[in-house]
Amino acid sequence: MLTSIILLPFLAALVILFTPRNYRVVFRGVALLATLGSLLVATKMFLGYEAAEAGVGGYKFIEKAAWVPSLGINYFVGVDGINVGLIFMGAIVAFAAACVSWEIKTNEKLYYLLLMVMTGGILGAFASLDLFFFYAFHEFALIPTFIMIGLWGRGENKNYATFNITLYLSAGALIALVGLIGLYLQVPAAQRTFDIVALTDYFRANPMAANVQHFIFPLLMFGFGILVSLWPFHTWAPLGYGAAPTATAMLHAGVLKKFGLYGLIRIALPLMPEGAKDWLNVLALLCLGNILYCGWVAMRQRDLNQLIGNSSVAHMGFVFLGIASLNLIGVTGAVVVMIAHGLLAALTFALSGYIRTQTNTLNMDEMGGLLRKLPFIGAALVMAMMAGCGLPGFANFVGELSVMFGAWKASFGHAKWFVVAAAWGGLVIGAIYMLRAVRSVLHGELSDKWNSVEDAVLWRKTPFVLLLAALLAFGFWPRLLTDKIKPSAEAIVKMATSGKAVALESVKR
Amino acid sequence: MFAPFGHAPLAALVGLGATVFGFSFAYSLYANAEKDPLPEKLGLLSRAMRDRFYFDEIYSGLITITHEAVSRLADWFDRWIIAGLGVRGLHGSTEIVGRALRLVQTGNLQTYAFLFVAGVVLVLLFALK
Numbered sequence: 001m002l003t004s005i006i007l008l009p010f011l012a013a014l015v016i017l018f019t020p021r022n023y024r025v026v027f028r029g030v031a032l033l034a035t036l037g038s039l040l041v042a043t044k045m046f047l048g049y050e051a052a053e054a055g056v057g058g059y060k061f062i063e064k065a066a067w068v069p070s071l072g073i074n075y076f077v078g079v080d081g082i083n084v085g086l087i088f089m090g091a092i093v094a095f096a097a098a099c100v101s102w103e104i105k106t107n108e109k110l111y112y113l114l115l116m117v118m119t120g121g122i123l124g125a126f127a128s129l130d131l132f133f134f135y136a137f138h139e140f141a142l143i144p145t146f147i148m149i150g151l152w153g154r155g156e157n158k159n160y161a162t163f164n165i166t167l168y169l170s171a172g173a174l175i176a177l178v179g180l181i182g183l184y185l186q187v188p189a190a191q192r193t194f195d196i197v198a199l200t201d202y203f204r205a206n207p208m209a210a211n212v213q214h215f216i217f218p219l220l221m222f223g224f225g226i227l228v229s230l231w232p233f234h235t236w237a238p239l240g241y242g243a244a245p246t247a248t249a250m251l252h253a254g255v256l257k258k259f260g261l262y263g264l265i266r267i268a269l270p271l272m273p274e275g276a277k278d279w280l281n282v283l284a285l286l287c288l289g290n291i292l293y294c295g296w297v298a299m300r301q302r303d304l305n306q307l308i309g310n311s312s313v314a315h316m317g318f319v320f321l322g323i324a325s326l327n328l329i330g331v332t333g334a335v336v337v338m339i340a341h342g343l344l345a346a347l348t349f350a351l352s353g354y355i356r357t358q359t360n361t362l363n364m365d366e367m368g369g370l371l372r373k374l375p376f377i378g379a380a381l382v383m384a385m386m387a388g389c390g391l392p393g394f395a396n397f398v399g400e401l402s403v404m405f406g407a408w409k410a411s412f413g414h415a416k417w418f419v420v421a422a423a424w425g426g427l428v429i430g431a432i433y434m435l436r437a438v439r440s441v442l443h444g445e446l447s448d449k450w451n452s453v454e455d456a457v458l459w460r461k462t463p464f465v466l467l468l469a470a471l472l473a474f475g476f477w478p479r480l481l482t483d484k485i486k487p488s489a490e491a492i493v494k495m496a497t498s499g500k501a502v503a504l505e506s507v508k509r
Numbered sequence: 510m511f512a513p514f515g516h517a518p519l520a521a522l523v524g525l526g527a528t529v530f531g532f533s534f535a536y537s538l539y540a541n542a543e544k545d546p547l548p549e550k551l552g553l554l555s556r557a558m559r560d561r562f563y564f565d566e567i568y569s570g571l572i573t574i575t576h577e578a579v580s581r582l583a584d585w586f587d588r589w590i591i592a593g594l595g596v597r598g599l600h601g602s603t604e605i606v607g608r609a610l611r612l613v614q615t616g617n618l619q620t621y622a623f624l625f626v627a628g629v630v631l632v633l634l635f636a637l638k
Contacts (some may be wrong), residue, residue: 164596235592296583299576429576 001061002077002127005041005091006137008034009120016113027112028101035095035119042091042123049084049484057197058491059129060084072193077127081488082265082335085481086126089339090255092470093346094119096463097247100350103357104152104245111152114144115247122255126262131180131194134263135173141256142169145248152245154356161236161243168236172226176263179219183271186212196266203271204495210274217275220268221283224260229313230320231289238301238309246353249305253312254346258338261319265331269323270495276326284324284407284419290317291426299433304355304362307437308348311388314426315341315396321423322403326496330406331489336481337399340387340474344396347384347467351377354460355441358453364437369446373453378442380464385434387471390427395474395481400427402482 012034019026045061052060059078067073079087097115104111121141128134146169150162183199184192186208193199208216222230229237237257241249269276291314298310315337322334354377355370356362371378387394390401407420456464474481513521538546547555557563615621 163600168596232591232595235587235596239592293583293587296576296580297587299580300584429580432572432576 001041001045001063002079002087003063005038005045005087006077006120006124006127008037008041009094009116009123013113013116013120016109016116019109021109024108027108028098031098031101031112031116032095034116035091035098038119038123039091039095042088045079046084046088049079049081057129057200058488059197062129072195073132074130074195075133076130076195076197077124077133078129079127081484081486082492083126083262084484085335085339086255086258086262086342087123089342089470090123090126092466093250093254093342094122096346096350096467097250099460099463100250100353101245101247102460103353104247107151111148111245114148115251117141118144118148118248118251118256122251122259125256125259129196131184131196131199131267133194134196135177135180138256138259139173141251141259142173145169145244145252145256148248149240149244152248153243154245155243157239158243161239165236165240168233169227172223172233172260174223175219175226176223176260179216179223180267182212182216182219183267186216200270200495207274208272213272213275214278215275217268217272217279220264220272221279224263224268225283225286225320227260228257228316228319229290230283230316231286231293231313234290234294234313237313238306241309241312241349242303242305246349246356249349249353250346253309253349254342257312257316258342261316261323261334261338264323265334265492269326269331270492273496273498276496280324280326281415283320284410285415287317287320287324288419288422288426290314290320292317292422292429295426295429295433299429299436301433302364304352304364304367304437304441305349307364307433308345308352311430311433312341312345312348314430315344315388317426318400318403318423321407321419322399325403325406325410326493327406327409328486328490328493329402330410331493332482332485333399333402333404333406335399335485335489336395336402336474336478339481340395340399340471343467343471343474344384344387344394347380347464347471348388350463350467351381351384354456355381359450364440366447367441367450368444369442370450370453371442372446373450374442374455376455376461377464380468381442382438383468385438387475389431389434393475394471395478396471397475398478398482 012030015030016027019030049060054060055062055078057078057080059080062076062078064077065075067075097119101111101115118141121137121139121144124137125134125141128137146162146166149158149165153162155161184194187193187199187202191202222233226233237253241253244252294310294314294317298307298314301307301310319334319337319341322330322332322337324330352362355367355374358374359367359370361367383394387396390397404420404423407423408416410416547558551558560566
């Protein structure tokens with residue numbers, strides 16, 4: 001089942017590769033069909049998760065095939081509560097991204113080919129239970145991102161943005177790779193494996209030396225952190241998303257970026273509890289840089305994409321905070337925010353992309369009154385902005401609230417009051433810039449130059465409706481997610497707090 | 510629907526009472542009234558009520574002196590220190606080092622031979638010391 005979710009986009013890429021370059025309808029049709037197929041299978045998997053039989057390590061829908069047995073590399077995919085929702089969200093965003101790609105008019109063959117490879121890589125990275133494939137699939141998704149920004153990007157900063165994001169993210173991925181190799185080498189030569197389940201079992205029975213953890217954990221924390229735009233390594237994000245074509249920004253900000261967070265939760269926390277204890281306080285402080293600082297930076301932006309990019313960096317702070325609080329409700333909330341923000345980031349970038357194709361600008365000072373011309377897109381933008389402020393009814397509220405509870409329960413030394421108050425302040429800042437953006441884009445006088453602006457026709461509404469429906473469904477019925485996440489998060493938190501000494505006292509309380 | 514009354518009867522009843530009071534008071538004031546009777550009766554207070562007790566202005570002013578000021582600072586720091594000095598600085602200094610090192614590649618065999626021998630002498634110097 002998982003293999004077909006991952007394979008469909010790759011097969012589509014293969015079909016596109018062997019289609020003559022002027023068959024535009026075929027590229028688009030194949031891409032839409034493949035992502036829709038992935039989405040349908042992912043939906044079936046998501047809904048059938050509870051009923052499915054659990055296999056090795058409590059993972060479900062496991063599929064395994066030996067690849068390089070001498071090195072311990074297997075094709076090994078499976079889901080638990082943490083990644084089942086992420087894969088489902090990824091499939092929704094991938095279909096929506098294929099839908100909004102109608103704006104691409106040049107070199108479509110290469111574009112759809114890269115889009116499909118990126119989609120397959122993303123879904124594969126989240127499904128993999130083998131470190132090698134986990135990393136390789138991520139690179140498969142990352143490289144098309146760079147090429148797409150470089151070739152179909154927009155704005156005068158396009159080239160600088162492409163180089164910036166390429167070097168920055170490659171550096172982050174390499175630092176994480178050093179950490180992962182370090183982890184691999186901690187296992188005695190005879191038992192070495194890339195199998196995440198086997199590694200987890202091994203380190204549960206034979207904990208890594210505390211001083212080694214102290215060095216490997218920060219490699220993963222900063223390596224994965226750079227991939228997620230951890231403050232102060234965040235400047236690539238608004239720049240890159242501002243220049244990226246809509247679908248690329250949706251897929252990267254929505255789904256691929258979550259890879260670093262997923263790596264922290266899946267690998268760094270459970271395998272290195274001592275390292276986590278040493279370093280998570282640092283993470284808790286840095287994530288305030290995301291929540292507060294990037295929120296303030298977003299307040300000053302006059303370009304809608306820059307604002308959304310900065311706000312997406314700010315939202316990542318909540319996930320980091322949930323991870324840093326290292327208790328059940330915090331980690332559960334972090335996973336919910338990852339899923340909710342994935343849908344939200346995709347929705348906001350899709351909307352800003354639509355507005356840009358209509359107005360040829362994203363400068364908010366030039367806009368105004370657009371709600372009159374764009375009743376549907378405008379209403380969707382208001383809903384997206386409200387979801388971004390954490391309005392109850394949207395999935396973001398559930399996640400952010402749980403993260404706040406988690407942070408409150410965690411003991412960040414004496415900084416607890418400060419951390420929680422700052423995170424709460426971050427929500428207020430979010431409301432300021434989101435509401436101001438709504439005011440300057442949608443309300444006020446309508447300039448004559450926007451007379452030709454047209455609202456979305458029925459079929460172009462599909463991606464927006466789909467993303468909004470998912471946000472609302474998880475917002476009104478969060479147990480769809482939390483019931484799946486909780487058991488898996490509990491196992492991870494248990495391992496991560498099993499460090500021989502202090503652990504976080506408050507968890508026991 | 511009636512769950513709040515079982516859960517917190519006092520709060521629910523007070524809320525309901527306030528609603529009923531508000532409706533009946535408004536009805537007694539405005540039913541059959543030609544114009545708003547409040548400005549005559551209350552004067553300044555009525556004006557403050559009309560302007561929502563200036564809460565919007567207070568909020569807006571507070572945000573201007575707090576968040577707005579800090580956000581200017583954060584934006585400046587982001588633009589010039591992190592993205593400028595940090596990222597662009599690293600990019601620029603790498604570029605300069607690259608340009609400088611390019612000058613060493615002269616294509617002149619004698620120069621390469623000289624540098625090679627100089628390197629060997631240096632290594633020997635350190636090794637034999």
